[in-house]
Every structure is written in C-alpha cells, then in structure tokens.
Amino acid sequence: MTDLPTETVAWLGASGFTVKDEAIWLEALTHGSFNSGSPSQENHAKDYQRLEFLGDRVLGLAVASWLYRASDSHEGQLSQRLNALVSGRTCARIARSIAMPDHLRLGKQAREDGGADSDNILGDVMEALIGASFLDNGFDVTRDVIFALWASDLSGDAGKAKHPKSALQEWAAHNKRAMPQYDVTSRQGPDHASRFTVQVSVHNVGKAEATATSKSEAEKLAAKAFLDEFG
Known part of the structure; x- marks a missing residue:
C-alpha cells in the first residue's frame, strides 16, 4: 500500500480533516484513471467512487440538519436550498478553495486533459473526502468540518433566489x-x-391562480402562490 504523501497529510489537516487511517484518504483522492498504467489487477489502487457514494449522503444529512435548525422555511424552500448547497458545482468550488487539485491522484492522460480542474471530478472527490472523514472520525466530527468549509454558502443566498417556476418544477420532481x-x-x-x-x-x-399584466408574470406569481400553499 502506497503511503499518503506527507504534504497531502498536512494539506488535509490544514483543510480541517483529521487523518487516522491513511489508506481511506488515499482512496478518496484516487481517480480511476490513476490505474491506467498498472499492468495487473492486484496493483490497482482503489478509486474514490464508493467513498463518493457515502460522502454524498453524509453531506446531504449534515446540510439538511443545518437548514432545519437555521430557519422555519417550508419543505419546498428547504429542498431548494439543499439542492443548491450540495450540488456538484458547489462541491467543486469548495474543492478549489482548499487547493484540492494539487493533491489529486490522476492518470497522466486525465491530468493532461484537464481532469484536475474538472467540476465533475473535483465535486466527486470532495464528497469522497467527506466519506473518508465519516469512516475515520464519525459523523459529528465530519459534520463540523462540513459546516466550516460550507460556512459562507450556508450563511449566504445559495438556493434562495430561484425563479418560482423553476422552484415549482424542482418541487414537483423531488x-x-x-x-x-x-x-x-x-x-x-x-x-x-x-x-x-x-x-x-x-x-x-x-x-x-394569479393575475398580472403579462402572461409570464402571471405564471410566475401563480407558481409562487402554489408553493406558498402546497410547498
């Protein structure tokens, strides 16, 4: 098993994570392309996909608990904010803010193709780190790390100012x-x-129902009225 580089351990600590079992964190930072040069299956490093699956759920629960305690908004509004706060784009932006690209384990071709700056990869690895933290330190510690990393987003307007028609469509789908x-x-x-x-x-x-001087404005007001009553 390859050791986690010393500089990566230091980076994780500076980002708020506590590393105990290095193997879990190595897995969280490993993209599937990293194995492209391994000649045999036994030499393949585990990639982040399973940890991403776990971290996605941990992130959702942590953010949902914060939103529930922070306001008395109705379910539709809470869902709208949750979706924005845990989106892949938000995760990727936070990953960049802590300089994650410098520590990703990518295959040569994937790195040359810009994988280290891919929203999809960065968002997935951010969730994988959360999954690793959950396994290594438990939910309470991981929740506090999430609250620290997401602090400005949680206190900001993410997910608040959405067009009522879009919000209603998301509510219906959810x-x-x-x-x-x-x-x-x-x-x-x-x-x-x-x-x-x-x-x-x-x-x-x-x-x-709603009335306005244009059809589009009436649709917007009707959607808002629907969410106010049923959302």
Missing part, C-alpha cells in the same frame, strides 16, 4: 409529482393594457 401545467383562464382589457389570469395545477395536489 416529490415525484407530475410537472406543473399552466393555463390562461382569463385575458381582459385592450392589447396595450391587458391583464392575464393564469392557473397552475399539479395533478393530485392542487391549483393556484
């Missing part, structure tokens, strides 16, 4: 409901001063 349907139920007034009434409905959930 709750395994049919996609929202928008219908103009009324149009009144002359062309230069029309007022549109739009009804949005989600099958087996309910309906909401």
